[in-house]
Amino acid sequence: MVDEPIRSISRYWKKNGQDDRLYFATIDAGTSSDIFEKLQLDNVPRLIAFPADIGQFKGSHKYPREINIVALKFDADAMAEQLSEELGVKLGTDVPFDYTKPLMYLGIVVVGGYVVYQLYQNLMRGGLIKSIAGVLSIVFILMMSSGYMWGKINQAPYIGASRGGEPSLFSPGNQIQFGIETQIVSALYALCAISVVGLTVHVPKIQNQERRTFMIFVWLIVLISTYSYLNVVFRIKIPSYPYRLLLP
Amino acid sequence: MVSIEAHNQASLLRVAILALISIVAFGSRLFSVIRYESVIHEFDPWFNYRVTMNLVRDGFYEFWNWFDSTSWYPLGRAVGPTLYPGLMTTSAVIYNILHFFNLPVDIRNVCVFLAPVFSAFTAIATYKLTKEAEGPTAGLFAAAFIAVAPGYISRSVSGSYDNEAIAIFIMVFTFFLWLRAIRLGSALYGALTALSYFYMVASWGGYVFLINIIPLHVFALLLMGRYSNRLYVSYSTFYVLGTLLSMQIPFVGFVPTDTSEHMAALGTFGLVQLFGFAAFVKARVPEKEFQLLLKGAVAGLVCLGAVMFAFLSAKGIIAPWTGRLYSLWDTGYAKKHIPIIASVSEHQPTPWSSFFFDLNFLIWLFPVGVYFCFRKLEEPHVFMIIYSLFAVYFAGVMIRLMLTLTPVVCFTAGIAMSRIFEEYLDMRSENPDSRPEEDGTTSGAKDEDRSPRSQPNTSGILKKIPKLPRIGVIFNFLFFLILYQLHCTWVTSGSYSSPSVVLSSQTADGNTFIIDDFREAYYWLRKNTPEDAKVLSWWDYGYQLAGMANRTTLVDNNTWNNTHIATVGRVFASDEDSAYEILKKHDVDYVVVVFGGFIGYSGDDINKFLWMIRIAEGIYPEHVKESDFFNSNGQYAIGDQASQTMKRSVMHKLSYYRFNELFGGRGTDRVRNQPLPSYPIVLNNFEEAYTSAHWMVRIYKVKELDNLGRTFKQSAHFSHINAS
Numbered sequence: 008m009v010d011e012p013i014r015s016i017s018r019y020w021k022k023n024g025q026d027d028r029l030y031f032a033t034i035d036a037g038t039s040s041d042i043f044e045k046l047q048l049d050n051v052p053r054l055i056a057f058p059a060d061i062g063q064f065k066g067s068h069k070y071p072r073e074i075n076i077v078a079l080k081f082d083a084d085a086m087a088e089q090l091s092e093e094l095g096v097k098l099g100t101d102v103p104f105d106y107t108k109p110l111m112y113l114g115i116v117v118v119g120g121y122v123v124y125q126l127y128q129n130l131m132r133g134g135l136i137k138s139i140a141g142v143l144s145i146v147f148i149l150m151m152s153s154g155y156m157w158g159k160i161n162q163a164p165y166i167g168a169s170r171g172g173e174p175s176l177f178s179p180g181n182q183i184q185f186g187i188e189t190q191i192v193s194a195l196y197a198l199c200a201i202s203v204v205g206l207t208v209h210v211p212k213i214q215n216q217e218r219r220t221f222m223i224f225v226w227l228i229v230l231i232s233t234y235s236y237l238n239v240v241f242r243i244k245i246p247s248y249p250y251r252l253l254l255p
Numbered sequence: 256m257v258s259i260e261a262h263n264q265a266s267l268l269r270v271a272i273l274a275l276i277s278i279v280a281f282g283s284r285l286f287s288v289i290r291y292e293s294v295i296h297e298f299d300p301w302f303n304y305r306v307t308m309n310l311v312r313d314g315f316y317e318f319w320n321w322f323d324s325t326s327w328y329p330l331g332r333a334v335g336p337t338l339y340p341g342l343m344t345t346s347a348v349i350y351n352i353l354h355f356f357n358l359p360v361d362i363r364n365v366c367v368f369l370a371p372v373f374s375a376f377t378a379i380a381t382y383k384l385t386k387e388a389e390g391p392t393a394g395l396f397a398a399a400f401i402a403v404a405p406g407y408i409s410r411s412v413s414g415s416y417d418n419e420a421i422a423i424f425i426m427v428f429t430f431f432l433w434l435r436a437i438r439l440g441s442a443l444y445g446a447l448t449a450l451s452y453f454y455m456v457a458s459w460g461g462y463v464f465l466i467n468i469i470p471l472h473v474f475a476l477l478l479m480g481r482y483s484n485r486l487y488v489s490y491s492t493f494y495v496l497g498t499l500l501s502m503q504i505p506f507v508g509f510v511p512t513d514t515s516e517h518m519a520a521l522g523t524f525g526l527v528q529l530f531g532f533a534a535f536v537k538a539r540v541p542e543k544e545f546q547l548l549l550k551g552a553v554a555g556l557v558c559l560g561a562v563m564f565a566f567l568s569a570k571g572i573i574a575p576w577t578g579r580l581y582s583l584w585d586t587g588y589a590k591k592h593i594p595i596i597a598s599v600s601e602h603q604p605t606p607w608s609s610f611f612f613d614l615n616f617l618i619w620l621f622p623v624g625v626y627f628c629f630r631k632l633e634e635p636h637v638f639m640i641i642y643s644l645f646a647v648y649f650a651g652v653m654i655r656l657m658l659t660l661t662p663v664v665c666f667t668a669g670i671a672m673s674r675i676f677e678e679y680l681d682m683r684s685e686n687p688d689s690r691p692e693e694d695g696t697t698s699g700a701k702d703e704d705r706s707p708r709s710q711p712n713t714s715g716i717l718k719k720i721p722k723l724p725r726i727g728v729i730f731n732f733l734f735f736l737i738l739y740q741l742h743c744t745w746v747t748s749g750s751y752s753s754p755s756v757v758l759s760s761q762t763a764d765g766n767t768f769i770i771d772d773f774r775e776a777y778y779w780l781r782k783n784t785p786e787d788a789k790v791l792s793w794w795d796y797g798y799q800l801a802g803m804a805n806r807t808t809l810v811d812n813n814t815w816n817n818t819h820i821a822t823v824g825r826v827f828a829s830d831e832d833s834a835y836e837i838l839k840k841h842d843v844d845y846v847v848v849v850f851g852g853f854i855g856y857s858g859d860d861i862n863k864f865l866w867m868i869r870i871a872e873g874i875y876p877e878h879v880k881e882s883d884f885f886n887s888n889g890q891y892a893i894g895d896q897a898s899q900t901m902k903r904s905v906m907h908k909l910s911y912y913r914f915n916e917l918f919g920g921r922g923t924d925r926v927r928n929q930p931l932p933s934y935p936i937v938l939n940n941f942e943e944a945y946t947s948a949h950w951m952v953r954i955y956k957v958k959e960l961d962n963l964g965r966t967f968k969q970s971a972h973f974s975h976i977n978a979s
Contacts, residue, residue: 154607
């Protein structure tokens with residue numbers, strides 16, 4: 008967690024520093040517990056700046072000072088800023104440019120474009136492109152309307168645990184949600200949507216009357232039970248919600 | 256008896272149903288008026304209300320040139336060029352019309368009831384729009400859905416006098432005009448679309464959504480190879496007139512010509528011209544030469560475009576890669592770099608429960624409707640799909656954009672619902688064999704397969720009630736519709752009808768108990784302080800102070816000047832002496848803090864305090880540090896365990912001053928469930944001027960300078976020694 012930011016700061020110093028007034032060192036509790044005892048450190052990770060007390064770069068104060076990296080949220084730039092304030096030298100971060108991501112995107116775009124082009128040339132004259140676009144759009148809508156962006160922005164945990172240590176799928180309360188909730192809820196929406204499509208598109212095409220009646224009831228039961236369960240789930244979120252269907 | 260033809264009966268019924276829907280739309284937004292009184296809600300509406308009053312009193316030209324020196328003291332604010340005037344102008348026009356007919360309606364009532372009236376219009380516009388795409392049944396369903404959809408009601412209850420109140424109607428209406436323009440290829444409808452767009456630009460910053468969706472629609476149609484002269488005429492008319500008109504609004508000005516948000520519209524306009532030219536050439540040149548010409552022209556244009564783009568970017572005339580564009584897609588950007596945006600709760604992403612809360616079962620009818628749009632895929636359906644995709648993304652990122660999603664959910668859900676009812680309500684032929692085949696391609700083999708075996712096998716109950724499955728489906732969906740109406744009423748009544756200026760709670764015996772502290776305190780300020788007194792409060796209360804107390808404020812909900820807001824945050828976050836210095840520099844006479852610890856009002860200033868600190872830290876990092884306000888255990892405590900900086904801060908002192916005396920020193924803060932500070936809080940530089948009945952608003956007077964030039968601490972110490 009802090010290894011990478013510290014390395015990037017030290018790399019910056021190595022590249023841009025004029026002299027060797029600054030050293031970066033790491034110690035590990037496993038290998039040097041004596042130092043830990045000396046400094047009375049009982050938790051990690053910690054970042055401590057030791058000013059020089061002799062020589063030409065003698066610091067303005069004598070005692071080592073700790074930088075509260077938890078408050079800085081382990082952000083490399085903020086740590087560099089704090090350190091440069093503390094030590095009186097200009098520090099920054101040197102993050103090597105990560106080529107994999109743009110290359111990956113470029114690759115996806117090229118391959119995707121090629122595939123789409125080939126498909127269009129060979130297969131698409133019919134309705135296939137329409138179907139693919141339709142499926143993708145509907146999946147996108149289902150994801151977005153079940154709070155996918157919330158989980159992404161707030162970095163929600165995938166699943167929660169109840170007091171007894173059992174996994175809980177739904178976090179109580181309107182303001183928080185787990186990653187798995189998005190999946191469950193979008194599946195429930197999809198099930199409801201599919202049964203409506205089944206009722207309106209699929210069923211009228213069935214010629215056999217008995218089978219048609221049977222399918223109508225199948226879809227209705229799927230729809231009602233899914234929707235009932237959705238209401239149950241929603242009541243976990245908002246306990247005062249007064250409406251319910253079949254399920255309690 | 257006069258008999259009416261079936262056709263006329265249907266249209267009569269439609270008008271009647273639409274009228275009833277409008278009445279429901281109006282009626283279900285009146286909870287707050289019935290429960291409280293006809294009062295303007297929340298924060299921003301108070302500013303709009305104040306501006307409208309000025310507009311009605313002084314006329315349009317005064318309003319246009321109004322420089323408001325009583326806000327953002329000492330900077331002031333030029334009101335005319337920094338707002339969207341559509342809302343105020345609308346209500347002023349309505350007011351003047353009513354008075355022309357000698358109907359003496361108060362301007363406040365015009366403002367309070369504007370949103371419900373426009374919601375009724377929205378229902379009608381939704382009907383027109385959905386009818387354009389799918390037909391009258393879907394239109395009626397969509398209108399009924401949007402009339403009560405909580406996602407829209409949240410912004411349009413009576414008293415919520417804000418831009419969105421009229422903007423959603425205008426947006427839907429513009430879309431309707433646009434679809435009609437493109438269907439007819441009519442320059443007249445294109446021009447009407449532009450006019451309606453102008454009204455939208457004049458009313459709401461959300462017009463940017465509109466000016467991106469319409470070009471995207473055109474672009475998608477071009478991509479699908481559906482260029483037509485109708486498209487050319489309607490889009491060219493709309494874009495040229497719409498852009499020229501939108502530039503007449505001072506607040507918008509030249510923005511449509513040089514920002515990235517409007518470039519999609521411009522680019523599409525260019526593209527449409529190219530397509531138009533290509534179609535023109537194609538009609539006059541043989542096929543082979545045309546292909547050659549086309550290839551050459553495309554290659555040439557791409558090169559030219561790339562060179563132009565590189566040149567303009569290098570010159571800095573256009574800046575396509577600005578942070579603004581970036582923040583739209585990278586959602587973490589605003590959170591990290593612009594705390595004032597992140598601090599507003601309606602800028603947070605939307606959890607799934609909010610979608611269900613605001614749309615109920617429409618949320619799963621929504622994908623069904625989109626599915627039907629894909630099956631038909633005519634021009635209006637392409638529009639619906641594009642609108643759905645963008646709106647659902649933005650609604651997921653930002654909870655307030657649920658408002659732009661709600662109309663499209665209602666359109667598509669209307670389409671889906673109409674399909675169900677059209678399929679199953681048709682009771683004329685319960686026998687499947689006599690039903691006319693929809694697709695004539697059914698093979699003969701199938702025909703043989705079904706008829707002889709299915710009839711005799713029909714089981715008992717179905718024979719008695721052959722329509723049972725159909726009735727079952729209809730009843731099921733009727734039940735869902737009723738449930739939707741109940742859900743919407745429950746949400747509206749419980750969550751969206753509180754004016755937030757006046758609060759209510761239930762006493763133990765079930766009676767409603769009105770808490771009117773805000774108005775009480777503002778009224779006190781109005782009556783007991785000099786007219787030119789400067790009042791400092793957090794920006795949330797700026798508009799209300801200006802509107803209700805009529806006093807000069809330092810910051811308000813306009814939030815245009817981050818530094819000024821950070822200064823106010825710094826006042827609250829610093830200790831008394833440094834705060835006093837800043838206060839005196841800004842001529843502040845009174846300080847207002849909102850405190851909910853007595854009645855458990857969680858939206859109070861101590862809860863907002865962390866944001867104040869963050870915003871102040873962004874500008875004054877050397878004076879304010881967020882970490883200082885957490886105690887050694889990392890808790891945001893307020894009692895005896897609070898950190899030293901917290902205890903010394905002006906906000907803490909002003910909130911808890913003498914509060915514990917109420918409980919004999921052993922009270923708890925009901926919002927944060929923490930014991931109160933047990934030591935007596937000493938104020939040197941402020942004196943308590945007023946505290947409202949439930950301690951919600953506390954007003955302090957900033958003391959005048961000591962006439963011997965001492966600090967107040969010294970003088971207090973001096974008098975303390977003399978007394979003893």
